[in-house]
Amino acid sequence: MRLSRRALLAATTAATTLSAASGASAAAPRLRTGFERLAADGYALLDGQRVGVVTNPTGVTRDVRHIVDVMHADDRVDLRAVFGPEHGFRGTAQAGGSEGRHDDPATGLPVYDTYLKSGQPLADVFTVSGVDTVVFDIQDVGARFYTYIWTLYDCMEAAGLAGKRFVVLDRPNPVTGRRAEGPVLHPEFATFVGRRPISQAHGMTVGELARLFNGEFLTAPVPLDVVRAGGWRRSEFPDASGLPWVPPSPNMPTPDTALVYAGTCLFEGTNLSEGRGTTRPFELLGAEGIDGRWADAANGLDLPGVRFREAYFAPTFSKFQGRTIGGVQLHVHDRAAYDPVRTGIALLVTAKRVWNGFAWRSDDWIDKLTGSAQVRTAIDAGAGPDEVVAGWQEELAAFRRVRAEYLLYR
Template identity: 35%
Template sequence: MSKRRDNAVGLGIDRVLAGEVSLPGASSIGMLTHSPAVVGGRPDLPSYAALHEAGVPVVRLFSPEHGLAGVAADGQKVADGVDGLTGLPVVSLYGEVLEPTEASLAGLDLMVVDLQDVGSRFYTYAWALWHLLIAAGRAGLPCVLLDRPNPIGGVPGRCEGPLMTPECTTYLGRYGVPVRHGLTLGEMARLWVAEGAVDVGLGVIPMSGWERSMLWSETGLPWVAPSPALRRAASALLYPGLCFFEATNVGVGRGTERSFECVSAAWLDAGAAADAVMATWGVTVQAEAVAEGVVVLTVVDEAAFEPVCFGLWLLCEIRRGHDAFAWATYPTNAHPSGEDHLVRLLGRADALELILNACALIGSERQVFLRESTRLAGWADRVTPVLLYT
């Protein structure tokens, strides 16, 4: 076992390895995880490998979208395999199945979960967890979740909607939570259990030292990309808003170091778009036209930034000013046709109508309209009973 550092947030896994808390006794443990879920301060050491090295009887691994290594492309089908570090079998929950089968859970007496989420409802790791808990509950298999920070903070008043409606249930959201939900995965799972959506024996090993107001830069932890496109902590903060561009023919810099920190298109008037951002959002976001058709975005007031409102506002700004703008499909393993992607992301059947109404407004008027459209009523009261941190 390793000694936890005192100058950083103590992750759930850190507290287990330091002997502060113990996993329930078990002889055959399954683990839903991925390599980006590392031991605190050790970006080279996945938590599952650390547990395996410590003699914890992990016998089977389950992986979410992007695979165990966390490097498969967005939406890419991932096959089952064998882990090169431990030799353990890996069951993909983003391949032929999205939910563990009865056979894949056979022989296990405990399931452990350790995933690094990014705080956005349509980031699919929460829904890999959802399906795992559903299957585990059906099999009578208890689950323990090792908690990690929400990289974009957890202050309830900073959360942003819309709240997903039941008719928009997809793999980008199986349950009614908002786009920027402000929960850790441990708290999310507790919410599902508390509201009766999931019936499973659940335990959460909380972090030490994490506070709801913290963004990633305040945790003292190294950033390990949880998926290929979120290479920096800065991209995670912009992601809840820029992800809406997946439903368009505007790029967000995938494959570059500033992925999800820029917008680009050959036809984009980058200068005009950057000027519009600066005129309305310059207090919290800086925009720079760095090349033809490319605008790089830098959040300068992370605590005040409203990523969902901003992303929708920018989408409208670009749509209004460019005849070449178009909606696009976004095929994935979970949704091969890729149709209605905006509806799936926003979680509202009237997503296009909302955008059209916003596009009829300009500057700060559009900002006010979208701020109201993404405002959440009752979310803080709803989640307060399941919160683990202050």
């Protein structure tokens, strides 16, 4: 990581702070999204620009209108295009899918598909669209392997290649920004579930990540503005603010899902179900032949903020479709104390100990999710949760030092 680029970051990246007084009233909510602050300032940041928006169903106002619909109806914004990521702009596609190139029925705007595009091919999309400024507004969930942050990275890189300006409309991290946790990606394990060396739970907003990407990882930093969320503190869970929760993807239905996801998504790298095909994905975990011993073993670790219940369920799709399986359900009772990554590791360790059918996916997907072979090899060698977690602390400490340079909120 090239900390010497801080001066370059300062010259090329502006963390835009719009006037808190603009358009505000005594009744205005304390917590305001980046879009709310942009609109309150009369879209001055976009004045004279042909604008394209990278967004999905989470790009909504407090009264759940989509920002594309709002901006399209406002003469102060010259909105020319929409760019849809995985699952699509309106959210009509399942995991691993997109909506493709089409015209949006509601606005008539051209919608371009960005999913699985990067580098020059994505830059060409921005060029063809005819926009001057690319605006990004997507709700993240705080985990390295949640791919929208890499959509952000790819779009920033492509905007730079295409000579475009980039604006991020920030939103709070729904699992707080208190700390970074978990293993740091090793570059040789880079995929779309982790492009660059950040920790598994990064504890940052998309605006802060954009600053980090621009300052540390992009070969040619892009002209960047971040419109900060107003009134958010790092220790806060924003679901108490009145902001609506819109599922960022089909298997992220609630804030509770986001809370556990940074740890239990690791079960995608095993032959156990991670709860896809149930109403509680990533909170329910299991497989055929597992009984209450797993919940007992996990509860015996006395992990902070969480308890485990013996559970039985039948996924409607994905692993074990239509078959009743046994496992656990996570019940987080103190989300401030809860550590999702440590909990995920503890569940992997205990699952392997109590169920002799445990296996990693044959493609070593667990290494892509954790960012190296360290977790898999340590668990296979019989390490306990404390020993596994200890294996990444030095790299995590180094990432935390770099991360601190790019934070926008206290």
